Amino acid sequence: MANKSKQDGFLKRFAEKWQANPLYSTGFVLILMIILQTIALGFNFPSFGAWFSSWGKNWINILRNNAGVGIVALGMTFVIVSGGIDLAVGSTLVAVGAVLMVLVNSYPTGLLTAAGITGFPAFLIGIAAALVMGCLIGSVNGFLIAKSKVPAFIATLGMMKICRSVTQQFMQAVGTKVPREFLQIANAKIGGEIILPIIYWLVIAVVLDLVARKTTFGRHVYAIGSNERAARLSGINVEKVKALVYVLSGALVSITAVIQIARIGSMDYANAGSGYEMDAIAAVVVGGTSMAGGKGSILGTVLGMLIIAVMNNLLNLVGVPPFLREAFKGFIVVAAVLLQKKEKAS
Amino acid sequence: MNLSMKGIVKSFGANDVLRQVDFSLQPGEICALLGENGAGKSTLMNILGGVLQADQGQIILDGKPVAFHSPAQSLDAGIAFIHQELNLINDLPVYENMFIGREIKKFANVIDHKEELRRTRELFARMDIDIDPAALVSSLDASYKQIVEISRALMMKASIIIMDEPTTSLTDPEIERVFDMLRTLKKQNVGVIFISHKLREVMEICDSYVVLRDGVAVSHGLVAETSIASIAHDMVGHDVRTETLVQNSQIGPEVLRLENLTQEPHYRNVSLAVHAGEVLGVTGLLGDGRSELFRTVFGDGGKYEGQIYLEGQPVHMKSTRQALKLGIGYLPRNRKENAIIKDMSILDNGSIVTLDRLTKFGIISRKAQRAAFDKQRQELQIKMQDADDMIGSLSGGNQQKVVLAKWLSAEPKLLILDNPTQGVDVGAKEEIYDIILRLARQGVAVVVLSNEAQEIIRVCGRALVMYHGDVRAQVSGETMNETNMMRLATGG
Numbered sequence: 001m002a003n004k005s006k007q008d009g010f011l012k013r014f015a016e017k018w019q020a021n022p023l024y025s026t027g028f029v030l031i032l033m034i035i036l037q038t039i040a041l042g043f044n045f046p047s048f049g050a051w052f053s054s055w056g057k058n059w060i061n062i063l064r065n066n067a068g069v070g071i072v073a074l075g076m077t078f079v080i081v082s083g084g085i086d087l088a089v090g091s092t093l094v095a096v097g098a099v100l101m102v103l104v105n106s107y108p109t110g111l112l113t114a115a116g117i118t119g120f121p122a123f124l125i126g127i128a129a130a131l132v133m134g135c136l137i138g139s140v141n142g143f144l145i146a147k148s149k150v151p152a153f154i155a156t157l158g159m160m161k162i163c164r165s166v167t168q169q170f171m172q173a174v175g176t177k178v179p180r181e182f183l184q185i186a187n188a189k190i191g192g193e194i195i196l197p198i199i200y201w202l203v204i205a206v207v208l209d210l211v212a213r214k215t216t217f218g219r220h221v222y223a224i225g226s227n228e229r230a231a232r233l234s235g236i237n238v239e240k241v242k243a244l245v246y247v248l249s250g251a252l253v254s255i256t257a258v259i260q261i262a263r264i265g266s267m268d269y270a271n272a273g274s275g276y277e278m279d280a281i282a283a284v285v286v287g288g289t290s291m292a293g294g295k296g297s298i299l300g301t302v303l304g305m306l307i308i309a310v311m312n313n314l315l316n317l318v319g320v321p322p323f324l325r326e327a328f329k330g331f332i333v334v335a336a337v338l339l340q341k342k343e344k345a346s
Numbered sequence: 347m348n349l350s351m352k353g354i355v356k357s358f359g360a361n362d363v364l365r366q367v368d369f370s371l372q373p374g375e376i377c378a379l380l381g382e383n384g385a386g387k388s389t390l391m392n393i394l395g396g397v398l399q400a401d402q403g404q405i406i407l408d409g410k411p412v413a414f415h416s417p418a419q420s421l422d423a424g425i426a427f428i429h430q431e432l433n434l435i436n437d438l439p440v441y442e443n444m445f446i447g448r449e450i451k452k453f454a455n456v457i458d459h460k461e462e463l464r465r466t467r468e469l470f471a472r473m474d475i476d477i478d479p480a481a482l483v484s485s486l487d488a489s490y491k492q493i494v495e496i497s498r499a500l501m502m503k504a505s506i507i508i509m510d511e512p513t514t515s516l517t518d519p520e521i522e523r524v525f526d527m528l529r530t531l532k533k534q535n536v537g538v539i540f541i542s543h544k545l546r547e548v549m550e551i552c553d554s555y556v557v558l559r560d561g562v563a564v565s566h567g568l569v570a571e572t573s574i575a576s577i578a579h580d581m582v583g584h585d586v587r588t589e590t591l592v593q594n595s596q597i598g599p600e601v602l603r604l605e606n607l608t609q610e611p612h613y614r615n616v617s618l619a620v621h622a623g624e625v626l627g628v629t630g631l632l633g634d635g636r637s638e639l640f641r642t643v644f645g646d647g648g649k650y651e652g653q654i655y656l657e658g659q660p661v662h663m664k665s666t667r668q669a670l671k672l673g674i675g676y677l678p679r680n681r682k683e684n685a686i687i688k689d690m691s692i693l694d695n696g697s698i699v700t701l702d703r704l705t706k707f708g709i710i711s712r713k714a715q716r717a718a719f720d721k722q723r724q725e726l727q728i729k730m731q732d733a734d735d736m737i738g739s740l741s742g743g744n745q746q747k748v749v750l751a752k753w754l755s756a757e758p759k760l761l762i763l764d765n766p767t768q769g770v771d772v773g774a775k776e777e778i779y780d781i782i783l784r785l786a787r788q789g790v791a792v793v794v795l796s797n798e799a800q801e802i803i804r805v806c807g808r809a810l811v812m813y814h815g816d817v818r819a820q821v822s823g824e825t826m827n828e829t830n831m832m833r834l835a836t837g838g
Contacts, residue, residue, distance in 0.1 A: 214709045216701040223698055226689035233646065233678050233685065234698045234752065235670030294689035 022288025025339050026303045033310040040317040058313065060193055066309040067197035068256045070302065073280040074208050075249035077301045080284050081212075082245045083225040083293030084145060084152035089253050089280060091163035092137045093273030096250075096257040098167045098174075099133040100126045101267060104182060107175030123182055131254045137163065138250025142243025156246075160277070168269050176266045186262035197259050204255070209298040221245060225293030282329065283308055286336040308332065347373055347408055347424055347505040349394075349537065354403035356389055363389045364400075365561045371506060373535040376528060378548040378569070380541075381558035382581055382771040387541055390558070391508050394539075395427035396420030426499030427508045432491050436484040441466040443483055444498050469497055473530050489520030493527050500536070507531065508539045513547055518631050518836070525551050545574045557581055582772050592783070592807050598622030600658065601760050601791035602643065607652035612638035613815040616652075620760065625782060625792045627802035627809030630835045634812040636795050637679060640762045644676040645669040657759070670699065675758030677749055679765040679795075685749045686737055692748055693719055693733035699752045722751035726781060743774025750781065761785060764795040779805050799828040813837045 018024040041058060045051035072089050079086045103112050104126040112122040137159065144155040186196050212218040220241045223231040232238045261267050287304025289296025311332055315325045350370040356363050364386045371377050381387050392398040394405065396414030404411050407423060414420040417427065434443050441463045450465075452458040466479040475497065477490055486494065492512055499507050513521045528538055528551055540552055548555060549569055556566040557580040565580040603619040613635035620626045628636045641647040643654060645663040654661050656672055663669060669676065678684035687695050696719045697704060704714045719733060726747045730740055737745060746766070753761060763782065767775045782805050786792050796802055802809045808822035811834035818834045819825075 210709065216705060216708075216710065219694060219698065219701055219710070222690060223687050223694075226687045227683075229683060230685050230687050231698075232666050233644075233676060234687075235666045235756075236698070237665065237667040290689075294687075 023297065023300050023303070026286065026288050026300055026307070026336070029336070029339070030303050030307050030310065033307055033314065037310050037314040037317065040314055057193075060195060060198070062306075062309050062313050063198040063201070064194060066305055067201040068260050069276055069279045069283070070201045070305045071204055071252050071256045071259070072249075072276055073283040073301050073305055074205055074298060075252035076277075076280040076284050077287075077289055077296055077298055078208075078212070078221055078245045079152075079249050080281070080289050080291060081225045081293055081296045082221045082242055083228065084242070084245065085156065085281070086141065086246060086249045087153065087156040087277045088137065088141060088159035088163060089249060090273035090276035091160045091167075092134060092250055092253045093257045093260070093276060094167045094267065094269045095137060095163040096130045096134045096254045097261055097267040097272060098171050098269065100130040100257065100261060101171070101176060101178070102174055103129055104178055105175040106177055106179040109173070109175045113179075118179070119181060123185070127258055130258055131251055134250035134252075134254030134257070135247050136250070138247040138253075139243060141250070142246035145246065146239040146242035164269070171269050176268075178261055178265055180265075183262055183265055186259050197263065200255065200259060204252070205298055205302050212298050217241065217244065222294055225295075227294070279308070282333045285333055288336075304336070307336070347537065348406075349425075349506055350406045351390070351394065352404045352406065354390065354393060355401045356386075356393065356398065357401060363561050364393075366403075367558070367561070367563050369556060369563070371537045371539060373505065373537055374532050375554060376532060376538045376540055376552045378540045378542060378552040378555040379558070380543075380545075380548065380555055380577060380581055382773070385558040385581075386561040387558055388510070391427065391510070391539065391541065394420065394425060395508060396425075397427075421502060421504070424503060424505040425508070426502065426504035426506070428492075428495050428499065428510065428512065430510045430512075432495050434483045434491055434494060437482065439480050439482055440477060440486070440494055441479040443494060444469075444479075444501050446498075448502065465501070466497075469501055473497065473500065473527070473534075475527070487520060489516050489523045492516070492524050496527055496531070500531075504536070506537045506539070508541070510541045511543065512540070513542065513544060517633055521547065545577055548577070549574060559583060578772075592625070592805065596789075597624050597807075598789055601656065602793075603655040603658075604643070605653045605655070607639065607642065607650060607654065609638065609642060609647060609650040611815065613812070616817055618810060618817070620791045620793055622759070622789045622791050623786050624808075625786045625794060625806045627806030628793060628795045628812060629797060629799065629802050629809055629831060630812035631797060633814065634835070635815040636812050637764055639812075640676070640764065640793060640795060643669070644674055644762060646676075670756065673757075673759040675699075675753035675756055675761040677746075677753060677761070677763045677766055679768060681742070681746060681749060681769065686745060688736070688738055690737060691734045692730055692737050692740065695737045696722065696733070696748045696751045697755065699756045718755050719751065722755050726751055726754070727777065741771075741774075743770040743777075746770050746774070746778065747781075750778070754785070758790065760791045760793070762793045762795070765797070766794060767796075767798075767801060799831045802826070802831070803828070811835050 038055065041055060043051060045054060076086060076089065102110070104110055104122050106113060108114055112118070112125060117125070141156055141159055144150040145152045187194055188196055190196065212221070220231065220236050223234065223236060224238055224241055228238060260272065283305040284296065284301050285291065285304070286307050287296070287300030287302070289300060308329060311328060312325055315328055320328070348371075350368075352368055354364050354367045354369070367386070367390060369390065379387050379391070389398060393400045394414075396417045396419050399415065405413070412423060414423070420427070435446065444466050445462050450458045450461045463479055470477060470479060475493060477486065477494065483491060483494065496507060512524060516524065531538055540548070542548055552569050554566065554568050555572070555577065557564050557577060559581065598621055600619050600621050605617050607616045608614045616639055618626070628640070630636055638647060642650050643663060645665045645668050647663075654663055661672060666676075687698065690698070693715060697715050700718065701710060704710055704718060716733065722728075723730070723733075728744050728747045728751065730744060737748065740748065746769075750766075766782070767778055770778065782792055782794065794802065794806055803826055806826075808820055809826060809831070810820050811818045811831055813835060814837070818837075821831060821834070
């Protein structure tokens with residue numbers, strides 16, 4: 001008898017948690033996707049070892065290809081939880097990339113190369129400058145939004161246009177290749193596989209999850225997204241926190257820029273990062289973060305990113321033509337939001 | 347239309363909210379529905395309004411039993427429910443609001459604006475309402491919005507109107523305007539159910555009353571044959587204390603001094619001082635500028651002239667963060683908009699002000715956070731299950747206590763409480779008064795802003811009465827009585 005009531009309690013609690021926490025449904029969808037994907041990959045292998053290595057390679061591919069947007073989506077989570085949006089991430093990526101390229105490209109146009117600074121010190125300066133550039137763009141966004149009260153959508157839309165256009169204009173004559181050694185930042189093999197981008201992504205995710213849940217800054221971001229007025233009247237410096245959120249987003253974009261340049265050794269200013277803002281927002285939303293702000297999690301965003309990535313892989317495996325894959329992405333974003341618990345009007 | 351509800355029973359799970367409640371209303375009658383928060387008033391009216399369905403019991407309209415499964419059915423039967431949050435679209439003109447959802451069409455889907463305007467004019471003329479039907483709703487004050495909402499109900503041929511605390515956000519002249527409208531309704535044989543906490547208003551406008559307590563109709567009758575004290579007694583189940591609780595306590599050094607503080611058009615030339623261990627009341631009617639004055643003190647009021655001194659030091663208040671660091675606490679009015687962070691847990695709401703102090707190497711210590719909150723929870727006797735539950739799961743009184751808790755854990759030297767018992771039931775009210783007095787005994791300087799004279803009398807040693815941005819007088823002891831304060835607050 002006692003046992004039964006305990007069981008009831010567990011099921012009931014589970015159902016309640018499912019209702020209250022979107023992570024449950026997000027996790028469920030991801031597991032479903034992974035099962036389908038595993039089936040699609042097939043079991044037609046000579047041995048378990050061969051199957052596992054193929055399965056593992058496929059996974060490494062998925063994770064590596066999505067690490068860049070994955071990191072951008074982490075910053076986007078903070079932005080959306082605070083009640084804002086950052087459309088400038090994709091263009092910030094090329095602006096940051098340009099700074100890095102100006103400093104470390106291997107031709108004589110590379111400022112550091114020309115000054116005789118090469119190798120590790122040059123990379124360090126280049127990366128630091130890239131981070132500064134990302135934070136700078138983020139702080140301009142932040143200032144416009146928090147201080148001048150420009151709607152986040154408008155401020156970052158403007159920044160999106162400005163960054164890409166200016167970068168394209170001024171980077172026409174600058175070399176687009178970084179020295180070979182720079183590639184090690186993303187391509188050094190660990191256990192025979194290129195997994196550094198994945199490690200960067202996961203480490204940053206773990207740190208930011210802690211920041212979101214366990215630091216004053218993180219909690220203040222949630223408070224502002226939920227009720228800005230109450231946050232201000234609780235002695236929170238709303239303007240500062242709001243601005244910092246965009247700085248964080250810019251800094252994470254910088255990291256992605258460094259990883260991507262190190263991955264392929266160059267940057268295409270016209271196309272790099274295009275569509276990142278929408279992909280990042282999609283991951284955040286699929287991960288259960290409310291567009292209205294105040295609700296969401298870093299873990300959710302990682303899961304959301306994985307859902308989209310695994311689905312892409314699944315579509316690839318079953319032979320859906322590339323043009324149609326975007327349609328599925330659109331479908332899953334809408335479906336994810338429909339699945340999530342609707343807020344009860346009380 | 348004759349309404350009678352018989353033997354209404356409603357429970358939510360194991361919680362019996364209504365137990366065999368009878369209620370009736372004649373045409374042209376204004377009946378007050380009274381009771382503490384949680385007594386079952388809203389549930390009863392939601393059943394009548396078709397929002398909820400009764401488990402047992404009957405609703406009889408003009409002798410015919412009816413059953414409502416949706417608000418639309420109830421409205422079709424002639425019952426209109428006007429909620430506290432008005433249902434008007436600010437950016438549309440009045441006459442279009444009158445027909446939202448039931449637009450008059452010329453052909454296809456083209457709205458016949460002329461006809462809508464004409465019918466609105468006609469109704470306004472009949473009801474003696476001086477609103478321009480073409481004005482935007484956003485340009486109207488709260489009372490006129492209320493009147494538009496009532497008119498809309500009439501436009502839909504409602505013969506019973508339920509009003510849920512219609513006067514809460516109104517100033518006195520505005521209340522009078524709404525009351526005039528109610529009197530006109532009465533003449534037109536419309537029945538009104540008036541849900542309110544303000545007994546004085548009930549005595550003024552209502553014909554009859556029903557008091558609910560714990561889901562039972564404990565008393566009913568004619569307003570003319572009863573008194574405020576007797577109704578209050580029925581509501582609470584025991585006598586309501588109205589005598590002052592203030593004892594002669596130790597008044598310490600000066601904590602806050604304002605000199606000629608001015609911010610047009612809100613307040614001007616305000617000078618005052620508050621001392622440690624003292625509870626200063628500031629009262630007046632809505633629009634007296636007291637809220638704006640103390641928002642300035644808390645650093646949320648924008649530019650001002652004049653000088654603020656904290657513990658003798660001149661300070662220039664620029665931000666709420668600065669105020670917090672200087673040791674000022676501030677409990678704002680309108681809890682839902684200004685104080686409750688609805689997506690956060692009770693624990694987070696209770697410690698959002700002091701998170702800085704609860705961190706170790708930048709990481710919030712859950713243990714410290716819980717310990718700090720538990721201390722406040724015990725002192726304030728907050729009734730709750732798990733601190734990780736959402737703040738919305740608490741009753742109004744307990745939510746208010748959580749807001750208080752977050753400020754008490756910041757250990758302020760000066761605590762400003764704006765309408766501290768707003769939307770809080772009688773029992774919790776008394777507990778909050780006890781907390782205020784205890785804080786004063788501990789040496790905190792407390793400022794209580796309130797429009798309830800009883801509240802001021804009950805907890806404040808002395809009080810300032812404001813009128814349209816000016817401090818009219820200071821009252822204490824003998825002069826601190828309801829009549830005198832009302833006279834000063836109305837500019838007399």
